[in-house]
Amino acid sequence: MAEQVETCGSPERKLATPDDVAEAIEGLTDEDFVRLRKAAAICLEGTAYGSPEELVDEALVQGFRAAHGDKGRRWPKHVTFIAFVFMTIKGLASDSRDSAEQRCTVRAGDLIDANIDKRDPFDALGQSSPSVEDELVNVEVAEERNAKDQAALTRLDEYFKDDDQVQMIIMGIHDDLSAAQIQEIAGMTATQYETARRRWRRGLEKLFSGGRKV
Amino acid sequence: MKRPKASNKLEKLQQAALEDLVSLPDEELRQDLIEDGEEPKAIAAQMRARLQTSLAGERRKLLQVAREKLRSSATLRAPSTARLPLERIKQIVQAVFQRDQALRLAFREGKRQSEADWQSLYDDLVAVGAIAPNDSGD
Numbered sequence: 001m002a003e004q005v006e007t008c009g010s011p012e013r014k015l016a017t018p019d020d021v022a023e024a025i026e027g028l029t030d031e032d033f034v035r036l037r038k039a040a041a042i043c044l045e046g047t048a049y050g051s052p053e054e055l056v057d058e059a060l061v062q063g064f065r066a067a068h069g070d071k072g073r074r075w076p077k078h079v080t081f082i083a084f085v086f087m088t089i090k091g092l093a094s095d096s097r098d099s100a101e102q103r104c105t106v107r108a109g110d111l112i113d114a115n116i117d118k119r120d121p122f123d124a125l126g127q128s129s130p131s132v133e134d135e136l137v138n139v140e141v142a143e144e145r146n147a148k149d150q151a152a153l154t155r156l157d158e159y160f161k162d163d164d165q166v167q168m169i170i171m172g173i174h175d176d177l178s179a180a181q182i183q184e185i186a187g188m189t190a191t192q193y194e195t196a197r198r199r200w201r202r203g204l205e206k207l208f209s210g211g212r213k214v
Numbered sequence: 215m216k217r218p219k220a221s222n223k224l225e226k227l228q229q230a231a232l233e234d235l236v237s238l239p240d241e242e243l244r245q246d247l248i249e250d251g252e253e254p255k256a257i258a259a260q261m262r263a264r265l266q267t268s269l270a271g272e273r274r275k276l277l278q279v280a281r282e283k284l285r286s287s288a289t290l291r292a293p294s295t296a297r298l299p300l301e302r303i304k305q306i307v308q309a310v311f312q313r314d315q316a317l318r319l320a321f322r323e324g325k326r327q328s329e330a331d332w333q334s335l336y337d338d339l340v341a342v343g344a345i346a347p348n349d350s351g352d
């Protein structure tokens with residue numbers, strides 16, 4: 001496949017070829033796989049993926065497919081392959097949490113009449129755009145997602161309820177504070193901050209890596 | 215539609231953790247695993263095996279698409295009834311791939327394909343005239 005360049009309003013960026021992706025995958029070290037698994041564990045909460053390994057696999061396969069011309073996220077060569085796969089993992093997890101496809105399919109199925117063209121069930125209602133039905137579905141899905149995400153945040157708070165330093169870090173992240181600012185406010189040394197930050201990250205990995213079917 | 219607040223908060227925490235992970239030294243990564251009683255090699259081996267299975271499936275799909283493209287765009291001719299040795303088939307097919315990048319991409323891991331895959335692709339290429347059925351490889 002000829003080298004492709006995207007120009008989308010920014011300096012020209014080269015997109016990876018299939019050979020580039022194959023080489024990058026072959027070049028993944030043991031530590032790279034571990035790192036990717038941890039990233040997937042952090043993002044797994046509320047998705048339809050059953051395990052961090054499944055999410056990593058899907059991200060790498062999608063990168064492979066996209067390089068071969070299929071739809072999906074293509075690797076721009078100005079970022080490292082690991083960073084690209086991190087972004088893909090995050091994107092896939094977000095898409096999975098946002099997905100209302102199953103719910104929409106169930107609702108659309110209710111409108112299908114055997115004698116009506118099944119390609120667009122909303123035509124049966126004589127509507128040109130299914131805005132009312134879609135809106136109801138979207139609101140319900142958004143509320144359900146918010147409830148799940150709030151439950152995840154609550155579990156996180158509970159997990160760290162006896163860890164003041166981690167709670168300060170969480171609050172600092174929500175308030176967009178820098179590491180230095182959090183250290184100053186919380187009265188932590190750099191070492192204490194780094195240690196607490198590590199406890200927080202590992203807590204996230206443990207809490208969110210179970211996966212849940214939606 | 216405005217994104218719910220809890221989702222924004224959760225995503226912010228996840229993003230911050232991902233940023234930490236990207237820059238985490240390998241040594242600290244290994245330390246995490248030691249504390250969890252896990253071994254990087256074992257984890258990586260399992261994930262590699264899973265990935266190889268997935269990618270093998272993707273390559274078969276690419277091959278199938280390439281074959282269908284060949285079949286639908288050309289007049290079929292009967293392939294040679296005399297079956298060539300496998301190594302000769304590989305030489306001829308690879309010569310075709312030198313001339314046609316699109317075909318090469320669909321079958322770029324030819325060394326991993328089965329004998330049946332090679333023979334089947336050879337037949338398709340003869341059928342559409344990409345290979346002459348006289349073992350010339352032209």
